[in-house]
Amino acid sequence: MAYIELQTVTITSGTSLSPAVALGEKTLVGIVMPAAWDAAGLTFQGAVDDATFGEVIDGSSGSAVALTVAASQLIVVDPAKWRGVPAIKVRSGTSGSPVNQTANRTITLITRTVY
DSSP states (O other): OEEEEEEEEEEOTTTTTOOOOOTTTOOEEEEEEEEOOSSOOOOEESSSSSSSOOOOTTTTTSSBBBEOOTTEEEEEOGGGGGOOOOOEEEEBSSSSSBBOOOSEEEEEEEEEEEO
């Protein structure tokens, strides 16, 4: 049986990138957006060592993994894109055009064991 785990991460006011979140052996399967959100999509940085982060790129397209999001949404993500990514940072906007949030924004990450 798969067990869902919820973890929160906060993008602080005046910034666009969250602190690192350790997913461990779990895989990202969804995201719950906060009730207030300065309009921007999400992109991500990832690391296998919890220290050296780089852009999360979709291997089939060669583009950054990006999600179109809005306030108060539950976004379902493709777990296949997240297998083997044990630590992530969440970004408001893109690496080239980050969007600083005007207040603290807490995002909920939904993870589970995927076999």
